[in-house]
Amino acid sequence: MKINRCNKSRVNQVDFSSIPFGQVFSDHMLMCTYKDGAWGDPIIVPYGPLQLSPATQGLHYGQSVFEGMKAFKDKNNNILLFREKENLLRLNQSAVRLDIPPISEEIFLSGLKTLVSLDHNWCKFGDSFSLYIRPFIFASSNCIKASSAKEYMFMIITSPTMSYYTKPIDLLFEENFSRAVKGGVGFAKAAGNYGASFYPTKLAQDKGYTQVIWTDAKEHKYIEESGTMNIWFRVEDKLITPKISDSILGGITRDSILHLAKREGIKVEERLISVSEILDFAKNDKLIEVFGTGTAVSVISVRSITFRDFKISLESKNDSYAMMLKKKLQDIQYGRKKDLFNWTTLLSSFD
Ligand SMILES: Cc1ncc(COP(=O)(O)O)c(C=O)c1O
Numbered sequence: 001m002k003i004n005r006c007n008k009s010r011v012n013q014v015d016f017s018s019i020p021f022g023q024v025f026s027d028h029m030l031m032c033t034y035k036d037g038a039w040g041d042p043i044i045v046p047y048g049p050l051q052l053s054p055a056t057q058g059l060h061y062g063q064s065v066f067e068g069m070k071a072f073k074d075k076n077n078n079i080l081l082f083r084e085k086e087n088l089l090r091l092n093q094s095a096v097r098l099d100i101p102p103i104s105e106e107i108f109l110s111g112l113k114t115l116v117s118l119d120h121n122w123c124k125f126g127d128s129f130s131l132y133i134r135p136f137i138f139a140s141s142n143c144i145k146a147s148s149a150k151e152y153m154f155m156i157i158t159s160p161t162m163s164y165y166t167k168p169i170d171l172l173f174e175e176n177f178s179r180a181v182k183g184g185v186g187f188a189k190a191a192g193n194y195g196a197s198f199y200p201t202k203l204a205q206d207k208g209y210t211q212v213i214w215t216d217a218k219e220h221k222y223i224e225e226s227g228t229m230n231i232w233f234r235v236e237d238k239l240i241t242p243k244i245s246d247s248i249l250g251g252i253t254r255d256s257i258l259h260l261a262k263r264e265g266i267k268v269e270e271r272l273i274s275v276s277e278i279l280d281f282a283k284n285d286k287l288i289e290v291f292g293t294g295t296a297v298s299v300i301s302v303r304s305i306t307f308r309d310f311k312i313s314l315e316s317k318n319d320s321y322a323m324m325l326k327k328k329l330q331d332i333q334y335g336r337k338k339d340l341f342n343w344t345t346l347l348s349s350f351d
Pocket of ligand 1: 228230249250294295
């Protein structure tokens, strides 16, 4: 793979004791263009601005999909990628739905490994550190016809991160706006899903909530997910989480937590969950915990959920499933415990 290295790394200019999420980027980025019906050769270049035509089709019509994944460093200075093939699969599922040409396994995986290895110094060792990885594809044709583009750009950028939320979060059931509809693109990581979610989220944040809980677009009766996380309810000793559908993003963290919870012998139900049954569980003191899962947040406890004027406060628990499952997940991600599920890919030791 062709690599144009930067002259001097910027890594020493970064204060790793406080990194705002998504604002600091590693030295290099990967680029690959699709033209004349085929993906070309990927190239790694110094991180920097792109020169784009104002008619870049993806900016006008939202043909743009992305992924969010992480690499971790173990105590021996190895880098561990986490379930990267699942992200490739999901990126291509998103691409197909947006009529974007899928990317090959070879370009994605070898590009990812080369890029992360090159910028290994940006992935620090320590519990709160990881390297957030953002692969994305957008329509790059110079054309403002409302149609699928003929040219695309695939890129990967990486960003060192710390914990996303520093304390438990407060959620509000959303009853007016919708994130996704049946037959729509909710299952895809399509840029437009996020663009449309920010205004309702801002309204909730103005009222003091961290995020909304998305409900189904038709009746606003059934729970889908929260913010950019999948959502989980612990009812007595059982976990329940919405079953994946075409209006819910199938989180890779969600799938990992499903496996880990089952291995711990916890009963897990994936099914339709109505708002009213959650309120009933709470009224009957059966709702013990609520938590969210996602790459950026890992596993995050929810402090309260609010439906209209009814606020349900959730006390933090000593025997929290969220904290126990987070630890099990991170033990694997940071290479502290045996990876029984074969989820991690080791990139050789960097000294
Ligand atoms: C809408 C949405 N739901 C759920 C998730 C969690 O998915 P994952 O665990 O793969 O990060 C994300 C984050 O990627 C998301 O954007």
